[in-house]
Amino acid sequence: MVTAVGISKQWPVKFRLMWAALRTGYAIPRTFLPDVYSDDALICFNNDAFRDDPAFRRAYARGVQSIGGEDFYHWEWRFHIGLWAAISASKLDGDFVECGVSHGFLSSAIMQHLDWDRLGKCFYLLDTFGGMDPRFVTDAEEDEGALAKSQAALDFGIYANSVESVRKNFAEWKNVRIVAGTVPETLDQVESKSVAYLHIDMNCSPPEVAALRFFWPRLTPGAFVLLDDYGQRGRDQQRLGMDAVARELGVPICTLPTGQGLLMKPAV
Template identity: 50%
Template sequence: MFKRAKASIAKLKQSMARQEEHLAAQTDALHRIAAHLGDPALGPGGHRAGVPDDFDPAMYLALNRDVAAAKVDATHHFLNVGENENRHYRPNYMQDGLITIHNTSFQDDPAFQDAYARGVKATGGQDYNWHWRVHVGLWAARCAVKLPGDFVECGVNKGFLSSSIMHDLKWNDLDRTFWLLDTFAGIDTTGVSSEKNDPGAEDRNRKHFESGLYTDDVSAVRENFAEWKNVQIVVGAVPGTLDKITSEQIAFASIDMNTAPPEIAAMEFLWSRLVPGAMVVLDDFNYRGYEAQHVAMTDFAKARNTSVLSLPTGQGLLVRPPND
């Protein structure tokens, strides 16, 4: 009994010693902050000395919620505590609607860089800053290539994603077909995506053509894909062109038509052809302003006893489950 009591007392003393060390460290940090409460001399560009030129106090507080909760001055905290703790004062990634401080080392991968550069080439040199979205597409394609079946993209436009994928997978070394479907005239507002079925479709069309995002130059698209074999470019509106796809097994599909009705039609057509484990990347599933796709695809998946993984990139990922 006494031995147990002595052991408990010893553990308590060790715990108190650790707490005292922690308190001393915190007190020292507070003393250093107090010592600098008078504004340090301003450095170049009007920033306080020692503060990076791109330091944004509001962003620092947003990325370090404990500092914000403590109501500590952001700049003082960074100078006296945050810098030593390697606190983030800017995001690692801030584009395409996504801000994060998490690991983005995929961008340093030479294979990713080469594939992404090929996507940029497909647009004629326009970089849409879709790095994480393309990363998701490449990951899904790399998984899908281990399965039997061909590839499909509904909503090709200039070919950014599909060009990146074919470059990354060394498409000419594979015995597969890549089906590329698009109107190459924007959203087909005379068909299933009429203004009645998809309010706002005409306005989206206009904006995307004015911004240069959409293309109607089919010859340029064909030229872009000319370096690869086993590529089938199908011009026209979904669902009317889906029967052009003759493949009985599909391992990968990218759905990006910016309107729900043809996307659901495409999924209904492809579902029985998707092999178990097939990857389906839904480009607009979680993107702000495309709530109709989110609702429609959620219902589609639910009706088949599965679900769509929501991604912070604005995409969704659907994996074909094993057949019942």
């Protein structure tokens, strides 16, 4: 079984070479322009001073711990957005929910940063911990290779394939509930009637749409909803699905250059 420990060392040689080429591609702009941010599908000339903040570094390090101590994600700016949304949501009434947890990179970092058990909130973490369920993959997504990509991510350890390893990652906190299974079938296991933070990252449109529809009535006014893949190229089905729900709800989705989408429950 592949675990989060030493994942990249277990990758096949071909995959390692492809990954090295990708990392080199990001490193080239930084070589000639040291102040530029170049990672995770984002090249940005603006200030990224948040990366030097000690509290941010500690939180990011906790996320890296969840994947075995080696940062093969390089998600700093995307992580920054997620951490900001969680910090803001922590000041609202309501629990936290993440649909699509994998190893728990972002969610465990959030809990470390917020001194989680002190808040009196519960963090619900929903995932199959076994990749995509084919029953909920659209024909268009299957044609685009979603199932094959999911299986490869499981094989290479990029996706968590063991709920036990994820439970171990979150063992230091009491106010957390890990729900293993497929969304939408597990949604009714979230007992909270008030949600301040919702992170959706299932790489597949039908369960993501189902999660947003399910939790919208439970969202606290001002609550934050973060869509991990909304603006990423090749994720058109997820974007279109969320756009349709957003139109029904009468709320706009903000597309972020990190590839995420962000929306808030109106305060009135």
